[in-house]
Amino acid sequence: MAGMRLSPEESTEANQHLQLPQQQLQTGREAASDDDRSVAADSWSIKSDYGSTLDDEQRHADAAEALSSAANFRPASDYSSDKDEPDAETSMLGLQSYWDAAYLDELANFREHGHVGEIWFGTDVMDTVISWTKSLCTDVSQGHIPNHVGEPKPQSVEHDEKYLSCWSVLDIGTGNGLLLQELSKQGFTDLTGTDYSEGAIDLARSLADRDGFSNIKFLVDDILETKLDRQFQLVMDKGTLDAIGLHPDGPIKRIMYWDSVSKLLAPGGILVITSCNHTKDELVQEVENFNQRNIAISQEPSATKDQETNRDHPPFRYLNHVRTYPTFMFGGSVGSRVATVAFLRN
Numbered sequence: 001m002a003g004m005r006l007s008p009e010e011s012t013e014a015n016q017h018l019q020l021p022q023q024q025l026q027t028g029r030e031a032a033s034d035d036d037r038s039v040a041a042d043s044w045s046i047k048s049d050y051g052s053t054l055d056d057e058q059r060h061a062d063a064a065e066a067l068s069s070a071a072n073f074r075p076a077s078d079y080s081s082d083k084d085e086p087d088a089e090t091s092m093l094g095l096q097s098y099w100d101a102a103y104l105d106e107l108a109n110f111r112e113h114g115h116v117g118e119i120w121f122g123t124d125v126m127d128t129v130i131s132w133t134k135s136l137c138t139d140v141s142q143g144h145i146p147n148h149v150g151e152p153k154p155q156s157v158e159h160d161e162k163y164l165s166c167w168s169v170l171d172i173g174t175g176n177g178l179l180l181q182e183l184s185k186q187g188f189t190d191l192t193g194t195d196y197s198e199g200a201i202d203l204a205r206s207l208a209d210r211d212g213f214s215n216i217k218f219l220v221d222d223i224l225e226t227k228l229d230r231q232f233q234l235v236m237d238k239g240t241l242d243a244i245g246l247h248p249d250g251p252i253k254r255i256m257y258w259d260s261v262s263k264l265l266a267p268g269g270i271l272v273i274t275s276c277n278h279t280k281d282e283l284v285q286e287v288e289n290f291n292q293r294n295i296a297i298s299q300e301p302s303a304t305k306d307q308e309t310n311r312d313h314p315p316f317r318y319l320n321h322v323r324t325y326p327t328f329m330f331g332g333s334v335g336s337r338v339a340t341v342a343f344l345r346n
Contacts, residue, residue, distance in 0.1 A: 094246030096196055103199030106176065107206070116207055117176040120239040121276060125325075125338055129238065130182045132322050133272050136342055137234060138163045140270065145319070145344075165189045170232040170264060172223045173240030177204030180216050183236075194221035194228070224256040231266035238274040245277060258290040262315040265345040270319065274340040280321045283341045287316045316343040 092098040106117035119126055139145075141163035164187035171180050174193030184191055193216065195201050204218045221227055223240065244253045265271055273283060291314035322340040329335075 091246040093243050094248065094250060099195075099197040099243075100199055103175075103197050103203055107199050107203045110203055110206060116178060117203060119178060120175060121274065121338055125274065125340075126179060126182065126238070128322060128324065129236075129272070129274055129340055130179070130186060132324075132340065133183075133234070133236070133342075134164065134186045136270065136272075136320060137167055141166070163187075167234050168192075168230075168232045168266075169234045169236065170194065170228075171236045171238075172261075173237065173243065174204055174218065175200050177208055177216065177218060179236060179238060180204075181208065181211060181213050184213055184216060188234075189215060191216045192232070193218045194223065194226075196220065196222040223260050224253055226260050226264065228264060231264060231269070233266050233269040235261060235265050235269065235271045237261075237272070239276070241273055242275050242277040254286070255290075255293075258287075258315075262290075262294075262345070267345055269345045271316070271343045271345065272340065273343075274338060276338045278339060280339045280341050283339065284318050287318065287343055291315060291317075313346045315346060317346060318342075319344045 103117075106115070109115045110117065167188055168190040169180070169183060169188050169192065171177070171183075171191070171193040172195075174180060174195050177193045180191045180193050193201075193204055195204070195218075198220050201218045201220050204216075208214070208216050208218070219228075224244070241254070241257060244250060244257050247253050261271060275283060278286075294315055319342040321342065325336045325338055325340075327334050327336045
């Protein structure tokens, strides 16, 4: 949850008032078997306005049943593998097997019922991210590095197309690809979505074809071992860094994440991260740690020419964050269930 940390007892009480998906998924209890993990993948899908196969009460009941019949977990040892089951500090959300099972289910639901699947963080957050990012890119296109991006400013369609059509966009962990569809509606034209789950890409392509978004490209690709050979001016991440951090080898994989993103984002480009597991300040601190790590590497005798450029120009700097998300108070602390932060690639 972005904005505040709660004890297990406080979290249980707070969740009676708020849907906090990541907290519900993180558990120190035993990990589920393969069959139970599939049940949990269905049960823990985040409910959206686009349709769901289970109501909330049944989803929570199935999740509890899956966990109660779990088997003992094994600690992970090889950071390149996600076949190991999660420990107390991780979650099934960090495993590719979870997402493969979830998207196979969503693809089947789409083919049978026409459902587009779940929207991570919900439609309200997605709408805010879209309008805020559009306003941010428009300002940057005009040569403005804003100190604040609040409510989106009304602009004509011609105005939008003039500034947004030149932005190349990459959505990492695209899922069903609806974020890119919404960006396309706003005037972005060069759009690419990647996901390491083949089922997610099959679903995204099917939805784009059905809805008439033939301009969007979808590729199976793992951000940690990306095969992409181009750079983008705008990189979007809505929940991918969260999921990576929940892997048993999350700390190592997060370093791999930042290395990959820094190579995929063009100089002067923007990275927009939306998270429900980290506050704005935590994300800014993580970027600062990455910058310091790169500066240290650039000072080593074995540093390459590209690495030496980071000595005076660290890869990222904080640009802005969404300030309009609803907040709540619990236990004397003020928090928000989600944070969206933008970083500029130097």
